[in-house]
Amino acid sequence: MRPAFLCLGGRDGRVGSPGADVVLPVVRKRPGRRQRLARHSRRRPPRGARGHLDHAPQDGEARLAPGRTRWRRFPHRPVSVLGAHRRARGHEQHDRLLVRVLAGVSRSAGGGRDGRTQAQVDADGLSPRVDAPGRTRYTAPRRLDMNQLIRRRAFLSGSLAAGVAITTASKRDSSSSERKPKQEFYELRIYRSPTAAKQQVVLAFVEKALRPALNRQGIDRIGIFKPDGKADTAVYVVIPYPSLDLLALQNDKLEADDVYQAAAAAYFALPKAAAPYTRIESRLLRAFAGLPTLAAPSRKSGTRIVELRIYESRNEQLAKRKVEMFNQGEIDLMRSVGMAPVFFGETLIASDVPNLTYMLSADSPAAHKAHWAAFLKHAEWDRMKNLSRYKGTVSKIVSVTMMPTAGSQL
Known part of the structure; x- marks a missing residue:
C-alpha cells in the first residue's frame, strides 16, 4: 500500500501559497463516494508541473505515485478531515483520527501563517512542526x-x-x-307496587325468573330488598355491572333466553287490571374510587338490615365535593366505627340528579343505631364537617331501611 498526501491549500489552492494550512498523510484505498465526487472539482496543474520519478514535490504538489502528481483545491472555511490510518499489523484494526482544521488567513501574535496561536494548538492537542520558513504543519496525536x-x-x-x-x-x-380494580356500575331498580299482594308477585318474578337469568349472563351479587314497613310496598333491586356493555345487551339476551321466557310467562300474561306495579324507576350509578366494587355483607344474622341513603345537592359542583369528602376519609371513618358499607355510587342518570347513593349494612337495627351514634361523636367527623370546602354540599337526605329477601344474593 503506497502512501499519499492530502493537501489543504491556501487562497489559490496550492500548499505553498499564502494561508496554506495542513498536509496530512493518508492511505490510498478504493475511492468512495466523496472521492469520486471530488474528482469533478480537480484543478489541473499548469503546463510542465508533472513530475518525473525522481522529481521532488514542489510547492503546491502532492506526490501520489511515481511519475504522477495530483492537485486538489479546498474552500477557505473550517473543514473536518477524517483520515483512516491502517496499522501495519493486523488487517482488521483501524485507527480513525478526526482533525479539525481552521483555514484562517489572519495573523495573530505568536501564531503561524494559519493564524493559530500556541494556546489554540495546545488546546486541540496538535503538535506544530515547521517545514519551511512561514509554513507550519500540525500533526494529530496517534493515541x-x-x-x-x-x-x-x-x-x-x-x-x-x-x-x-x-x-x-x-x-x-x-x-x-x-x-x-375498576370502578363498577350499579343499577338501582325500584318496582313501585301499589299493594303488598302485588309486591309478592314482583318478588316471585325477580327471584325465580330475573335473577337466575342475569346470573347466566355473568352478572352476580344481585341484591333484592323490601322496605321495613307496611306503608312502602316497593321492591328494590341492586344489579352490579362490571361494564356498561352488559347493561346494554341485557334485554336482548333476556329475549333470547328460553328458560327466562318460560319462567316469566305467567308474569307477562297478567291483565292490565292486575298489573303488579305502576312504574319501574331505574337509577344508573358509578362506584366511588374509595369503594370501586360492591362489598357483599355478612348473611349470618337473621335480623340483618340495610339502609339506602340518597344525598341530593343543589348543583353539580357541590355533589362532586361530597363524593370527594367520602373518598378522602368518610368511608374509612364509617368502617372504623363498625359500619359495613355495601356500595357507594355517584348517580349518573335519575330523575333527581345531582345526588349520590350508598347503602350500609348491619346485623340488627340496634347495632345500626349504635354505629351511627359512634360516627356522629367521632372527632374526625367533627373536623371534616366543619371544613369550609365541604359545607353546604348536601341539601336533602332520603333514607330507606330495608330487609333482604330470601332470594337476595346480598
Missing part, C-alpha cells in the same frame, strides 16, 4: 485521550442506569394501576 474515553464511558453507563430506572418505575406504575 486517543483516555480521560475522554473514561468520561464518555461514565456518561453512557450513567445514562443507561437512568434509563433502566425510568423503565422500571413506569412498569411498576403500570402494574399497580392494572392491579387496582
